[in-house]
Amino acid sequence: MTGLSHYIRTYSGALPDGFCEQVVQQFESDPSNQTRNGGSVRAGLSESSWLEMDLSDFTGFNFRNVILNCLRHYKSAYEKDCGIRPALPDAGDLAPLVVKRYDPGGADRFQPHFDSIGEVADRYLVFLWYLNGVDEGGETEFVDLDIRSRPETGKLLIFPPFWMYRHAGRPPVSGPKYILSTYTLW
Structure with a gap:
């Protein structure tokens, strides 16, 4: 029998370092579109805090095409690596492409949670890229x-969004953490 950890996968170098740097620069260059999220904004996240920006409509440096091609490639690799048959639905419908920044100092973090509940119960896979x-x-x-994934530039983390995969974004200590995330939708 396959354990739950079998369906948590990481792929190093999924995005090029230079591309990741461009995404971070885009985030930092537009503070007017950054919004605070977490406990001060959303119920149930009292111990969470981060800055985020939706880049779903961003057209610079071929952003969307690079992400969609990466997503399709690694969705297929994930299915193969996990032995998923038949294949999951095509990754045509996606949740927004959101960049998040967690600052060091202890306040920015994402408390233990899962990603498919209530109004977002249509999610079936999490795609989380570390941008630094x-x-x-x-x-x-x-x-x-008892599994941890360390942030490494360009690394992709894929896993199911359901209650068995409760996860937390631990506070960064040595510097800010940037991620880009989305979800494939049923």
Whole structure:
């Protein structure tokens, strides 16, 4: 029998370093479109805080095409690596492409949660790209499975969004953490 950890996969170098740097620069160059999210905004996230920006409609540096091609490629690799048959639905419908920044100092984090509930129950896979490396802290921790994924530039983390995959974004210590995330939708 396959355990739950089998369906948590990472792919190093999924996005080129230069592309990741461009996404971070785009985020930082447009503070008027950055919004605070977490406990001060959303119920149930009292211990969470981060800045985010929706880049779904951003057209610069071929952003959307690069992300969609990467997503299709690694969705297929994920299905193969996990032995998923028949294949999951095509990745045609996506949730927004959101960049998040977690600042060091302890306040920015994402408390243990899962990603498919209520109004977002149509999600079936999480795609989370780390846009920079963090030497200390900032791991994505699957709190019930004793698994941690360390932020490394360009690394992609894929996993199911359901309650068995409760995870947390730990506070970065040595510097800010940037991620880009989306979800494939049923």
